Amino acid sequence: MTIGTQVKQCLSSIKSIEAGLSSLAIRTQDKETKAILEESAGTIGEIKHDMKARIKDLEREEDQYKGF
Amino acid sequence: MPDWLLVILRAIGLLITVFAILKWLGKRQLSELTLFEYIIGIVLGSIAAEITISPNQNMTNGLIGMAVWFIVPFIVILLSMKSHAIRNITQGKGTVFIKDGKVLEDNLKKEKYTADELLEKLRRKSLFNTADVEFAVLETDGSLSVLPKKDKQPITLSDLGVKQSTKEPQTVLMDGEILNEPLATAGRSVAWLETELDKLGVSIENVFLGQVDAMGQLTVDLYDDKLTVPSPQEKPLLLAEMKKCQADLELFALQTDNTEAKKMFEKNSKRLQSVIDKATSVLQN
Secondary structure, three states, X not given: OOHHHHHHHHHHHHHHHHHHHHHHHHHOOOHHHHXXXXXXXXXXXXXXXXXXXXXXXXXXXXXXXXXX | OOHHHHHHHHHHHHHHHHHHHHHHOOXXXXXXXXXXXXXXXXXXXXXXXHXXXXXXXXXXXXXHHHHHXXXXXXXXHHHHHHOHHHHHHHHOOOEEEEEOOEEOHHHHHHOOOOHHHHHHHHHHOOXXXXXXXXXXXXXXXXXXXXXXXXXXXXXXXXXXXXXOOOOOOEEEEEOXXXXXXXXXXXXXXXXXXXXXXXXXXXXXXXXXXEEEOOOOOEEEEEOXXXXXXXXXXXXXXXXXXXXXXXXXXXXXXXHOOOHHHHHHHHHHHHXXXXXXHHHHHHHOO
């Protein structure tokens, strides 16, 4: 497995974590817990953003990593 | 009227009266009665017994006696609810037996307690060593309330610095039937419940009890105890995945030669770690 696919795999995991946290946050009744979950989901979203940028760089540097 | 009929009628009438009076005086367990209430109970009971079985007795006299024993305490109770001073007289005050870890012998003597009795009461609270006690009060009902020294107190989540808030779970399924009101309180719909049951692979008729916790997870108990139902896995899975990603990011940081990318991976792995630290208390079952 190349680095490109590994990073992409990690990105998809991050996306799934973000979605999981958000869905938990929506379903949670308790305000404090909800706040923690929403904040966590937000931070994960920022990480996701950075990862996407990195994948773009990787794809530009190494053309064969393009696509899924 | 024959005597026996009179006894029956009086017994029934007085039974209802005494029952009503005691209900009126308040809802308390026998062990929680103050001395005052205790005596009232005994006197009312004896008067009632006396009028019941002696048909020659004048019924009116007995009823007047009962009324006095009811009205006076009733007024006193009303007054003592208003005034602290009267409360101290009627209900008494707690007596401090141990203060700052020292036994107050004078107070023990005042309440006619021996050292043995004090030790016994402490032992009942699982405190075998008087040195472990910071503060102890003999309450008005004769029980001892004890505050152990800080280092002898049971550990709590706030001692550990864990912030955890809970909401009461809602029971949404009982005896194979959906309870609509708790379901609405939990903020769920019947359709949601049916989907969750489908996910677990059980039918509604087979469910004895089903509860939704504060995080919206459904746990069920089935009639058929041989079947095992998976416990909710969502939160632990999420936590595990977060840990895996954090490890991955660290790995990428080590592998890459690009300094900028290295910095980015390191920063994000640290961020993810902080998220994990914060969310662990919430995500652990």
